[in-house]
Amino acid sequence: MVAAQKMRRPAVVALQTLVIAACYYGAGRLGLMRRLTVEGAVFTPIWPPTGVAVAALLLIGLRAWPGIAIGALLVILSLSSFSSLELSAAGIVAGNTVAPVCAWLLLRAVHFRTDLSRFRDGLALVFLAALGAMTISASVDVGLLVVTGKLALGDFWPVWLAWWVGDAMGVLIVTPVILMLYTVRPPISLARWKEAAVIIVAAGVMVPVATRSSISMLFLIYPLLIWAALRFELPGSLVCALFASVMATVAATEDAGPFHRLSHTEVMIKLQAFNGTMALTALLLSAVITEQRNTRRSVELACQELVEVLEHLTAGNPTPRPPPEEGEGRG
Incomplete structure (x- = not known):
């Protein structure tokens, strides 16, 4: 063995x-x-x-x-x-x-x-x-x-x-x-899948438009990123950021959209600034949201345990009867 x-x-x-x-x-x-x-x-x-x-x-x-x-x-x-x-x-x-x-x-x-x-x-x-x-x-x-x-x-x-x-x-x-x-984790509920589908569709429409439009519209991706982070925390924001980074990189290497007619150095600076700020936003915002939700759950669990302890103590020590009034019980 x-x-x-x-x-x-x-x-x-x-x-x-x-x-x-x-x-x-x-x-x-x-x-x-x-x-x-x-x-x-x-x-x-x-x-x-x-x-x-x-x-x-x-x-x-x-x-x-x-x-x-x-x-x-x-x-x-x-x-x-x-x-x-x-x-x-x-x-x-x-x-x-x-x-x-x-x-x-x-x-x-x-x-x-x-x-x-x-x-x-x-x-x-x-x-x-x-x-x-x-x-x-x-x-x-x-x-x-x-x-x-x-x-x-x-x-x-x-x-x-x-x-x-x-x-x-x-x-x-x-x-x-x-x-x-x-x-x-295991699959999310049906209601959450519906919202996830809405975010996926929105990303599939907004990200290509933002990365391919001749007008600089890359900022449109950030509300979508924040929405994904607020509702699905790290998984939602990371998938959205990955998709947006890939689409922006493809547009930059093809000299398309907001990267058209820029020098190689300007393309590099603009693309890396966008990828960097988006990755930082997705990672740090998701971490803050997850940490706050975990803290709230810990507080709720501690309160629930405290209530159970108080109920247990109350059940083990019945409320004492009040003392009889003067003259009661005599004669």
Whole structure:
């Protein structure tokens, strides 16, 4: 029995590693379908593999890092431009692996909860994992491009900014969605499904119009995002934000809608500003709403328990009879 368990554990770890590598590679191929160019360097506005990597570490632990490294290597080998750069490829794999691990360590240090039910968890994911730890991958990857002569030294900071924001967007948009799917609850009631259907239809109409209209109408998405967060908390706001980010990225890479006739740098700034503010709004607003509702439920439960305790005490100690009046009971 013990021997079987010892053999089963390496098999499970190997299977987890292969699944993580496959998910990382698949997310990388999806991200590479939409690219932008800044100062001659090609990058993705949203790099989903960083979100997959951070989510895998949060759900499985440090043993997820080999799968992340293998997935990063497979993505790099699939690009012909990096096929002959052994040193560069090794450095990029290291940077793309170390950055999510550092994000996991930072989140673990502040006792991060994967259900994102607290406002502090949203802040930690934004500032520690996304904006903080992803500076490592951007610095290593862009630095290697400069060292190998693929990028001029004067173009370091614009490309670094684009690379960093793309990695950070992957954590802000993809990681919460994976964590949400991991803790998905049973189906909601029929009445809630009707409201969810209304939100889905509204998103299907408003988001394409806002991202494809020649008039800058991206602000129309925010009321829809707030509605989804108020009624369905994290699942509703994250799905809405993911859909809007994908549609905006497609429009930006096709030079359509509010991104028409803009320079590559202007497209990058406008798109990343929109994706970033929308992801922050969805994540932090949902965390605040969830935290307030959990607090209210805790207070209601405590009040209910207090009432039950008082009823129990009252039942065990009957009300004493009043003392007889003077002269009553005598004679």
